[in-house]
Amino acid sequence: MNQKTYKKKIKFLLLLSSLFFTNLTRLEAMAEEDLEARKPLHRLYVVVDEKLEKGLFANVIAHTAVGLGSSIGAESLEQAPYVSQDGEVFNGISRHPFIVLKGRSPKIRELWESLKDAEDIKYVPFIDTMHLGPTAEDQIEATRQREVKDLRILGISLFGVVEKIVPLMKKFNIYK
Numbered sequence: 001m002n003q004k005t006y007k008k009k010i011k012f013l014l015l016l017s018s019l020f021f022t023n024l025t026r027l028e029a030m031a032e033e034d035l036e037a038r039k040p041l042h043r044l045y046v047v048v049d050e051k052l053e054k055g056l057f058a059n060v061i062a063h064t065a066v067g068l069g070s071s072i073g074a075e076s077l078e079q080a081p082y083v084s085q086d087g088e089v090f091n092g093i094s095r096h097p098f099i100v101l102k103g104r105s106p107k108i109r110e111l112w113e114s115l116k117d118a119e120d121i122k123y124v125p126f127i128d129t130m131h132l133g134p135t136a137e138d139q140i141e142a143t144r145q146r147e148v149k150d151l152r153i154l155g156i157s158l159f160g161v162v163e164k165i166v167p168l169m170k171k172f173n174i175y176k
Helices: 003-038 054-077 105-115 136-144 162-169
Strands: 042-049 079-083 089-094 098-103 121-127 153-161
16 A cells, blocks of 8 residues: 555544544433433422321322322323333333322421412322221211311322422431
């Protein structure tokens, strides 16, 4: 190979590597932007009275999660399809983290009261009369017979922007 051909090949390789590294840098920047865009902007929480027996604990989570999901809608939940290798689709799971916390009923009540004026946090509480009696009608009637101050908040599910909702959760503990 003569020197002229060798120099042309070197120039070509330098140009090619320059293009490669420029594109690699762009790809890395795009990947970082994509990761940033995929960070959850919202979170789902449920806070349940730590003194409840496990069955009622689960019931509080189920009812408040269903209520919250129906009130905020599928679009806000950003449901993601999970597809197995062989094509089975598992739908209906939100992209947003759903964190289960526990706390004492008076603290949960304080949280509930603080949320009444919050426009950007959606929430659904579960009160003690919601498990009294065999039917929803019995539970509704039991609720009607009490004043708000006499109702015990057993749990609450919440959905909101990370920056607003996370600070409210600091006084509760992860359920393990």
